[in-house]
Amino acid sequence: MYQLQRDAEQYSATATPAAAAAPNETTAKALENATLNPRFYTTDFDEMNRISVETVREQWDELIAEFRRDPNKDHFKRTAEFEADFSQLDPRLRREFIEFLTSSVTAEFSGCILYAEIKKRCRNQDVRDLFGVMSRDEGRHAGFINHVLNDFNVQVDLGFLTRAKKYTFFKPKYIYYATYLSEKIGYARYITIFRHFEQHPDKRFHPIFKWFENWCHDEFRHGEAFALLMRANPSVTAGLNRYWIRFFLLAVFSTMYVRDHLRRDFFGYMGIDVDDYDRRVIRLTSTISKQVFPLEIDLDNPAIWARFEKMYQLNKAMAEGKGGVLAKLKVAANFIGLFLTPVKDNAVPADVRMQPVW
Ligand SMILES: [Fe+2]
Numbered sequence: 001m002y003q004l005q006r007d008a009e010q011y012s013a014t015a016t017p018a019a020a021a022a023p024n025e026t027t028a029k030a031l032e033n034a035t036l037n038p039r040f041y042t043t044d045f046d047e048m049n050r051i052s053v054e055t056v057r058e059q060w061d062e063l064i065a066e067f068r069r070d071p072n073k074d075h076f077k078r079t080a081e082f083e084a085d086f087s088q089l090d091p092r093l094r095r096e097f098i099e100f101l102t103s104s105v106t107a108e109f110s111g112c113i114l115y116a117e118i119k120k121r122c123r124n125q126d127v128r129d130l131f132g133v134m135s136r137d138e139g140r141h142a143g144f145i146n147h148v149l150n151d152f153n154v155q156v157d158l159g160f161l162t163r164a165k166k167y168t169f170f171k172p173k174y175i176y177y178a179t180y181l182s183e184k185i186g187y188a189r190y191i192t193i194f195r196h197f198e199q200h201p202d203k204r205f206h207p208i209f210k211w212f213e214n215w216c217h218d219e220f221r222h223g224e225a226f227a228l229l230m231r232a233n234p235s236v237t238a239g240l241n242r243y244w245i246r247f248f249l250l251a252v253f254s255t256m257y258v259r260d261h262l263r264r265d266f267f268g269y270m271g272i273d274v275d276d277y278d279r280r281v282i283r284l285t286s287t288i289s290k291q292v293f294p295l296e297i298d299l300d301n302p303a304i305w306a307r308f309e310k311m312y313q314l315n316k317a318m319a320e321g322k323g324g325v326l327a328k329l330k331v332a333a334n335f336i337g338l339f340l341t342p343v344k345d346n347a348v349p350a351d352v353r354m355q356p357v358w
């Protein structure tokens with residue numbers, strides 16, 4: 001697993017598009033730059049270098065100590081269950097599962113790369129400490145998923161991905177909002193799936209889902225780190241930045257809603273109602289984000305859910321090749337509608353830290 005992190009550090013030195021051998025089919029899929037696919041990010045490292053966590057020093061040191069204790073050090077070890085014969089899996093479920101794993105491994109690995117790159121480019125010891133251990137975790141997660149893909153005879157060449165994928169530049173504050181939310185929503189997704197299979201073990205068609213409980217605690221902890229970074233630098237959650245927070249909350253929620261609904265069949269195979277699942281995950285993420293964001297999306301307002309649904313319908317039509325430019329304009333208009341829907345103010349708690357209790 002650690003090999004992945006080393007790969008990330010090695011490749012991040014030359015993270016520019018480069019000629020590479022023709023990728024296999026699954027790598028080609030992970031490389032697609034469709035708007036809904038996980039992206040690879042880069043940022044302003046000089047600015048990150050200047051971060052100070054002095055105002056939250058005690059909590060910061062506690063969190064770093066927790067990372068160093070590495071509670072999941074021995075968690076990502078395969079058992080005999082993984083060697084079972086999965087050849088009888090319904091071919092449609094198999095295809096959906098591979099897609100799910102491929103997009104998950106890309107997301108995990110993009111975190112691994114970004115965090116490794118930040119560690120490598122920064123001299124600030126606090127930043128280096130944090131991003132080193134987070135990159136370690138994401139490399140471990142990516143490696144674990146990748147091994148399951150290998151079981152299904154699927155190869156995702158992560159090295160190729162790193163070298164050839166287009167990088168999106170994000171200012172550090174956007175990295176905080178986006179990564180904080182993706183870590184917390186990752187937690188909410190994994191724990192919701194895990195709890196579902198606790199209730200319906202007969203639907204658990206692969207052992208990887210049993211690993212989700214401890215796994216999601218890593219994601220939760222990663223989110224805690226970004227919450228602390230934002231609390232230590234309060235200007236990123238104040239003033240006009242409130243609009244950016246509103247934007248990122250809506251972008252993350254609506255993207256997840258669209259992506260999951262386009263995969264309705266996969267959730268159906270697991271016995272999960274995708275509408276119910278998305279509502280739970282989005283509500284949970286919204287509740288968690290009140291630890292640090294000064295506002296929340298009003299999820300009790302049915303207009304919000306109607307617009308998420310409309311976003312899905314428009315994207316579905318586009319995926320079927322319908323709508324053209326007009327559909328894109330409708331997506332933009334719908335997002336503006338989401339953005340203009342009133343939000344609720346939130347008084348953040350004095351103590352930013354939170355425990356995963358769901
Ligand atoms: Fe992860």
Ligand SMILES: [Fe+2]
Nearest residue numbers: 183218219222
């Ligand atoms: Fe994470």
